[in-house]
Amino acid sequence: MAGTGIILHQYDISPFSEKVRIVLGIKNLDWASVIQPVIMPKPDLLPLTGGYRKIPVMQIGADIYCDTAIIIRELERRFPEPSIYTGADKGISHAIEFWADHPLFTIACDVIFSGGTAPVRGNAFMEDREKLFGRKFDLEAMAANQPLRMEQLRAHLGWVESQLADGRAFLLGDKPGLADAATMYNLAFIRWANPRLMDAFPDLAKLYAWEARVKAIGHGRRSEMTTAEALDIAEGATSIEKPATDPREPNGLKAGDAVTVAADDYGRDEVAGTLVSTSAQHVAIARRDPRVGDVTLHFPRAGFFVKKR
Ligand SMILES: N[C@@H](CCC(=O)N[C@@H](CS)C(=O)NCC(=O)O)C(=O)O
Structure with missing residues (x-):
């Protein structure tokens, strides 16, 4: 078990996992990897x-x-140094993260799924x-759109190139941070799927050099753990989260409310629980499961809906 107690349920080709792995690299943390299935069912994840x-x-x-x-927010809270912020960039780093996770990720998926790596219906x-x-999915329409999506990818990557124009090593300065991790995982995803697509932009020399620098950060210190070990750890542990709801909650949410939490984009499965704590950026709910006992689940607020049951 890693000394930090960090367990990441993931799989190697998962792009969003790569975002977290880069942050673990920036912070040089040790962590345990638990490999979960790439598709449903996920019998050893859902109990958690x-x-x-x-x-x-x-x-x-x-x-x-x-x-x-929320994973990265919590890593920063528990392990603040080195920080994922490089200076006065706390707001803009999260805005860049949201851009990377939504429009840029959508473009990355579209160029990959119809660009010579088209999956079979x-x-x-x-x-x-x-x-x-x-x-x-309309695979024919996606394939027809792929050249158009490449033009958009070039435009988005052009912003990255401009950001590096003054010779800085990383997107927001001399040190790597959240903006680098969030942007980079999309590029790593495209490169993994089809290197030809990533290498299609000869005018992006600074971006390619930056890509190599971010890759060199690595993933911190990884060990392997089985799903059973992870579930046993949850069963034997107690959450550290204390009840503390924000008194300015716009819709009056308070500790003890029965709620559901669900993503607002895709994979909208509702998770039911009892509200423990909230802030503008965070919601925690408690729930009990026969395999792991009492656990507390944490979600971000941007990108999620919290509803009273
Ligand atoms: N907003 C989520 C997105 C996560 C996401 O879409 N992950 C992909 C894998 S990289 C996924 O879960 N795909 C379905 C699956 O693995 O079952 C986050 O930031 O964690």
Whole structure:
């Protein structure tokens, strides 16, 4: 077990996991990797998450962090040095993260899924992802759009190149931070799927040099853990979260409320629990599961809906 107690439920090709792994590298932390399935079912993940199926999920004892935004926020809170912020960039770093996780990630998926690595209709992976997104994919339309998406990718990557124009080593200065991790995982995803797509932009020399620098950061110190070990750790631990709801909650949420939490984009499975704590950036709910006992689940507020049951 890693001395930090960090357990990352993930799989190696998961782009969002790569975002967290880079942050673990920036902070040079030791962590345990628990490999979870790439598609449903996920019988050794759902007891921890109450139905949230996306990857990665971070576990520290009986505290379960769902979504990379809350995972990284918690890593920064528990392990502040070196910081994911490089200076006066706390707001803009999260705005860059949201851009990377939504429009940039969507473009990355579109160029990959129709750019020479097109998945085959009817295979288990595609069927799983169609369920995740709640719609049938129109593969012909995606393939037709792929050249147009490449133009958009070039425009977005052009912003990265401009950001590096003054010779800085990383996006917001001399040190790597959240903006680098969030931007980089998309590029690593495209490169993993099809290096030809990533190498299609000869005018982006500074971006390619930056890509190599971020890659060199590595992933901190990783060890392997089984799903059973992780579930046993949750069962034997107690959450550290204390009841503390924000008195300025816009809709009057308070500790003890029965609520559901769900993503507002894709994979909208509702997780039910009892409200423990809130802030503008965080919500924690408690729930009990027969396998792991009492656990506390943490989600970000941006990108999620919290509803009273
Ligand atoms: N907003 C989520 C997105 C996570 C996400 O979409 N993860 C992908 C893998 S990289 C996923 O869960 N795909 C479905 C699956 O693995 O079952 C986050 O930041 O963690």
